[in-house]
Amino acid sequence: MQKIVKCLNTLGIFDLVHQYVMCTQEMSLNVYHLLxxxxxxxxxxxxxxxxxxxxxxxxxxxxxxxxxxxxxxSWHKKIAPYSSRHLSTKSFVEDSISPLLHILSPPTLRPVI
Structure with missing residues (x-):
């Protein structure tokens, strides 16, 4: 990223010098374009x-x-077998853990928008 910034700064200086040369018609400053x-x-x-x-x-x-x-x-394995066989890991997270996180999060915590 530093190379890009350095190149863009150099091109900005080139643009200023070129604009000055074109406005004032001092062609002797074209030597600096090589730099x-x-x-x-x-x-x-x-x-x-x-x-x-x-x-x-x-x-x-x-x-x-x-x-x-x-x-x-390990949490999923602790559920009774008759209910865990119908409960996938994804639905376990969505149905059980998400509400648990809402309960445990402090009420003063607000989302930043």
């Missing part, structure tokens, strides 16, 4: 190893998700 190309090339052509950190966050999310699913499955 824009050099700056852009220097910014874009740098070789940098990308740091990919989404794998770490994905693995953390996956571990938390698996832990929560384990808790959910």
């Amino acid at each position: 824009t190309a050099i700056t852009l090339h220097h910014s874009i052509a740098q070789v940098q190893k990308p740091r990919i950190e989404w794998l770490k966050s994905f693995m953390r999310y996956r571990m938390i998700f698996m832990e929560n699913m384990g808790i959910l499955m």
Whole structure:
């Protein structure tokens, strides 16, 4: 993102210089257009190893998700067999846990819109 910001700033300066040159007809300032190309090339052509950190966050999310699913499955197994065979995990969450979260959440907590 920093490269993009730097390139856009350089192009903004180029645009200001070009506009000034066209308005005042001082063509001697066209020499500075080459500096824009050099700056852009220097910014874009740098070789940098990308740091990919989404794998770490994905693995953390996956571990938390698996832990929560384990808790959910253990709750689901504690239900009597005659009612748990007709109750899927998704409907268990929607019918039982969602109202429980509403009960446990403080009444002063309001959604931010």
